[in-house]
Amino acid sequence: AQSVTQLDSQVPVFEEAPVxxxxxxxxxxxxxxxxxxxxxxxxxxxxxxxxxxxxxxxxINGFEAEFNKSQTSFHLRKPSxxxxxxxxxxxxxxxxxxxxxxFGAGTRLAVHP
Amino acid sequence: DTGVSQNPRHKITKRGQNVTFRCDPxxxxxxxxxxxxxxxxxxxxxxxxxxxxxxxxxxxxSDRFSAERPKGSFSTLEIQRTEQGDSAMYLCASxxxxxxxxxxFGAGTRLSVL
Numbered sequence: 001a002q003s004v005t006q007l008d009s010q011v012p013v014f015e016e017a018p019v020x021x022x023x024x025x026x027x028x029x030x031x032x033x034x035x036x037x038x039x040x041x042x043x044x045x046x047x048x049x050x051x052x053x054x055x056x057x058x059x060i061n062g063f064e065a066e067f068n069k070s071q072t073s074f075h076l077r078k079p080s081x082x083x084x085x086x087x088x089x090x091x092x093x094x095x096x097x098x099x100x101x102x103f104g105a106g107t108r109l110a111v112h113p
Numbered sequence: 114d115t116g117v118s119q120n121p122r123h124k125i126t127k128r129g130q131n132v133t134f135r136c137d138p139x140x141x142x143x144x145x146x147x148x149x150x151x152x153x154x155x156x157x158x159x160x161x162x163x164x165x166x167x168x169x170x171x172x173x174x175s176d177r178f179s180a181e182r183p184k185g186s187f188s189t190l191e192i193q194r195t196e197q198g199d200s201a202m203y204l205c206a207s208x209x210x211x212x213x214x215x216x217x218f219g220a221g222t223r224l225s226v227l
Contacts, residue, residue: 004155023194032213043204043218051213062171090143099144099211100169103155 002027002092006104014112015083021076021107023091031093033074035065038088047089050074059071061085086111115139117219119205125225126195133191134222135149138207145188147180147202156204162188163211169215195226 007022010107026029037043048059055067065076074091088108092101118137126132138145143164148156159178161169164185165227174180177195182188192199206216 041220043220044206045218046215049213077199078145092155094213096213098169099163099208100146100158100171101148101156101216102158105153105155108150 002093002094002095002102004102006091007106010108012110012112013081016080019072019081021089023074025093027093027095028048028077030096033067034092036090036092037047074106081111083111083113086108108109117205117207117217119219119222119223127227128195128197130195131193132195132224133189134203136205136219139217142207142209144208145182146206147190150202155184184204191192197226200224200226
């Protein structure tokens with residue numbers, strides 16, 4: 001079985017500050033890793049994904065994430081946040097050979113002026 | 114590419130009534146997924162179609178729930194004899210391929226059972 005733990009339910013941060021949203025996973029099989037963002041009244045939008053290769057993955061809107069196999073982590077980072085980054089962020093895994101996504105509970109990022 | 118479309122956006126119903134939701138995936142996508150999201154939680158997988166075949170169902174999908182994708186295009190999710198615990202956001206997603214392919218999500222149908 002697989003599980004995803006997002007270590008912070010809420011992260012407040014000031015505009016232009018750096019941010020890290022933490023994600024750990026547990027799985028007995030290899031997984032693909034994803035970060036999605038959900039703005040109010042909108043569908044989930046993919047930020048970035050890791051399938052294989054370089055462990056540092058760059059996504060949209062200046063976000064990046066680093067896959068750490070030994071620590072089973074996939075933390076999301078942005079060097080300088082904007083007010084418009086205020087949203088709910090979800091980490092997800094998909095077991096290799098399967099088609100479903102298994103999501104964490106989400107982290108609410110609140111960017112303050 | 115018009116994205117994944119879900120209708121209705123909101124549904125209010127009384128306990129014991131049946132409800133049906135519709136999902137129209139991105140046109141060339143042959144894989145379609147249903148998820149349920151309750152307040153403060155991440156989406157939970159319900160079921161998955163490849164073309165018209167329903168290939169996987171979660172244990173969350175009780176016998177009151179049924180999903181169809183009759184011609185491999187749009188899909189419907191029906192809940193019979195709704196219960197208050199069914200109140201949630203129901204999300205549909207589609208993808209072109211399997212595994213690590215991106216799943217594109219609709220905006221969801223919010224169900225409130227009174």
